[in-house]
Amino acid sequence: xxxxxxxxxxxxxxxxxxxxxxxxxxxxxxxxxxxxxxxxxxxxxxxxxxxxxxxxxxxxxxxxxxxxxxxxxxxxxxxxxxxxxxxxxxxxxxxxxxxxxxxxxxxxxxxxxxxxxxxxxxxxxxxxxxxxxxxxxxxxxxxxxxxxxxxxxxxxxxxxxxxxxxxxxxxxxxxxxxxxxxxxxxxxxxxxxxxxxxxxxxxxxxxxxxxxxxxxxxxxxxxxxxxxxxxxxxxxxxxxxxxxxxxxxxxxxxxxxxxxxxxxxxxxxxxxxxxxxxxxxxxxxxxxxxxxxxxxxxxxxxxxxxxxxxxxxxxxxxxxxxxxx
Numbered sequence: 001x002x003x004x005x006x007x008x009x010x011x012x013x014x015x016x017x018x019x020x021x022x023x024x025x026x027x028x029x030x031x032x033x034x035x036x037x038x039x040x041x042x043x044x045x046x047x048x049x050x051x052x053x054x055x056x057x058x059x060x061x062x063x064x065x066x067x068x069x070x071x072x073x074x075x076x077x078x079x080x081x082x083x084x085x086x087x088x089x090x091x092x093x094x095x096x097x098x099x100x101x102x103x104x105x106x107x108x109x110x111x112x113x114x115x116x117x118x119x120x121x122x123x124x125x126x127x128x129x130x131x132x133x134x135x136x137x138x139x140x141x142x143x144x145x146x147x148x149x150x151x152x153x154x155x156x157x158x159x160x161x162x163x164x165x166x167x168x169x170x171x172x173x174x175x176x177x178x179x180x181x182x183x184x185x186x187x188x189x190x191x192x193x194x195x196x197x198x199x200x201x202x203x204x205x206x207x208x209x210x211x212x213x214x215x216x217x218x219x220x221x222x223x224x225x226x227x228x229x230x231x232x233x234x235x236x237x238x239x240x241x242x243x244x245x246x247x248x249x250x251x252x253x254x255x256x257x258x259x260x261x262x263x264x265x266x267x268x269x270x271x272x273x274x275x276x277x278x279x280x281x282x283x284x285x286x287x288x289x290x291x292x293x294x295x296x297x298x299x300x301x302x303x304x305x306x307x308x309x310x311x312x313x314x315x316x317x318x319x320x321x322x323x324x325x
Contacts, residue, residue, distance in 0.1 A: 039060040189205075
């Protein structure tokens, strides 16, 4: 027949996927996605882990500031601050999708971008208790479900290992801990990444807070007299050295010299880049090993850190926690 050599191409059906983001918004996205602007540096890390960096066309200031960690992503067009971006720059890049934190920027991001057909996806990717779900959502959106499953399995395996070791720990034996975030006297309560991490590591945070980021003062902390202090620092741990952490420790010691934690040398400092990204089980292992060395004496967190950095295409350098072990 005359039609024998004719190839009939079926009409292309544009695939769409509707997901619920971490702000509880239904977001319908056309797939495959090929142009993404990332304002959230934690999402940028997750995108690297999912091997999906090639779809990113613009980044926020935090990603641009850390070329050693974010490598090629840091060289892309910078669209301004993570919490207050330059919307004109974003629009010029013609993205299909912008990924931001749940709370930052405010509603203006949807108001400015969605009328132009640019979707906004709000994911945090810094809170351990929501990490698995958010990585899976990101995997679906970027068509990287298998990669997401692999990373989630890795997270679960290490999280379960830490939980198993802490199983024998009685409630009354948990170490009372003052959690201090990046700023002085900025503590952590339920809903924050640091609080989640402390609970996962078997600690008992001082204070019955009802907010995620409460402010405290020296008098209150001294009165509570914690046995351990867990402090977070910013910066790229690939480039940080022990003297930086030591200066942070000395500052805490000068402010809280009257506490048992300082008197007994029980101050532990962690990089936020380790604690508030998909590497959080390593941070939990570090904190738990510092608090309960006898339960974790045979586990070396650096073994897991090397593995995680390998997923990102990075080598182990710098100092990620202090004191080191």
